Amino acid sequence: MQIPAYHPTHWQEYELLDCGNFEKLERFGELVLIRPEPQALWQPVWPESEWKKMAHGRFEQQGSNSGRWVAFKKQLPENWQLSYKSRHLDLRFRLALTAFKHVGVFPEQADNWEYIYRQVRALGKDARVLNLFAYTGGASLAAKQAGADVIHLDSVKQVVSWSRQNMELSNLKDIRWLVEDARKFVQREVKRGRTYHGIMLDPPAYGLGPNGERWKLEEQLGPMMDDVFQLLDPEKHFLVLNAYSVGLSSLILQNFLAPRYKADQFETGELFLEARSGMKLPLGVFGRAEHKR
Numbered sequence: 001m002q003i004p005a006y007h008p009t010h011w012q013e014y015e016l017l018d019c020g021n022f023e024k025l026e027r028f029g030e031l032v033l034i035r036p037e038p039q040a041l042w043q044p045v046w047p048e049s050e051w052k053k054m055a056h057g058r059f060e061q062q063g064s065n066s067g068r069w070v071a072f073k074k075q076l077p078e079n080w081q082l083s084y085k086s087r088h089l090d091l092r093f094r095l096a097l098t099a100f101k102h103v104g105v106f107p108e109q110a111d112n113w114e115y116i117y118r119q120v121r122a123l124g125k126d127a128r129v130l131n132l133f134a135y136t137g138g139a140s141l142a143a144k145q146a147g148a149d150v151i152h153l154d155s156v157k158q159v160v161s162w163s164r165q166n167m168e169l170s171n172l173k174d175i176r177w178l179v180e181d182a183r184k185f186v187q188r189e190v191k192r193g194r195t196y197h198g199i200m201l202d203p204p205a206y207g208l209g210p211n212g213e214r215w216k217l218e219e220q221l222g223p224m225m226d227d228v229f230q231l232l233d234p235e236k237h238f239l240v241l242n243a244y245s246v247g248l249s250s251l252i253l254q255n256f257l258a259p260r261y262k263a264d265q266f267e268t269g270e271l272f273l274e275a276r277s278g279m280k281l282p283l284g285v286f287g288r289a290e291h292k293r
Helices: 048-054 107-123 138-145 157-169 182-192 217-231 250-257
Strands: 014-020 023-028 031-036 057-061 067-071 079-085 090-096 128-132 149-154 176-179 198-201 206-208 214-216 236-243 266-274 280-292
Touching: 014 048, 090 138, 090 157, 107 138, 107 198, 107 236, 107 266, 107 280, 128 138, 128 182, 138 149, 138 157, 138 198, 149 157, 157 176, 182 217, 198 217, 214 217, 217 236, 236 250, 250 266, 250 280
Parallel strands: 031 057, 128 149, 128 198, 149 176, 198 236
Antiparallel strands: 014 023, 023 031, 057 067, 079 090, 206 214, 236 280, 266 280
């Protein structure tokens, strides 16, 4: 079933302040940054002078895949920490200014973390959870804090190391780390007859595995999902699927889920953040499903 989009409203240390002109103004703790945002096609609500007065620095694109950070007021920190606290979750992240505009967390995913926590708690002890294309591990941390046995998989070794640091900062332990190509791993797990009670996947539009394996979302998401559905425990499970490819409709994710779940067992929609200025910034689409016999 199609439901309205949503966004996190209770994250005290993060805030989207304004967005527009292909950029976004964000607060991460006490640090305010300007970053590129290809979906912010409109004009910002606040004037440029206000952005520069508030911001400590801006990411300037240099080429298609990299750039540099420019400080406005003082030297920008190489890394710092950010907390996420809610009724159920208490997570900490190490943030850093990367050459690819990212800082180590996707704030719009906070609602998914809450969903994952609730699902794992409902499943009870011994819930097995697999996080694919797992980046710095917010979903892995949420599942582990709820008590799951978690496998965290990403193709980039440095990102997996970053995730391990987030686990330690969050006072968690015993997540299993894998540096692998997600497509190959899932295929092997199907052959082994393995199953999981929860699977989260956040595939990029394009990517490379650790051995140069090529990933293109439009070509490989279908075969990947065929295998993922086979890995889900037939008695009880949940699934979280995100997609950030610009222009991808949530109806595509609905069409993956509708043949396999009843209308009240799944939901799809947009992930977005609402800025203090009042603008709503779309950031991706999601599909979530659950099954319990």
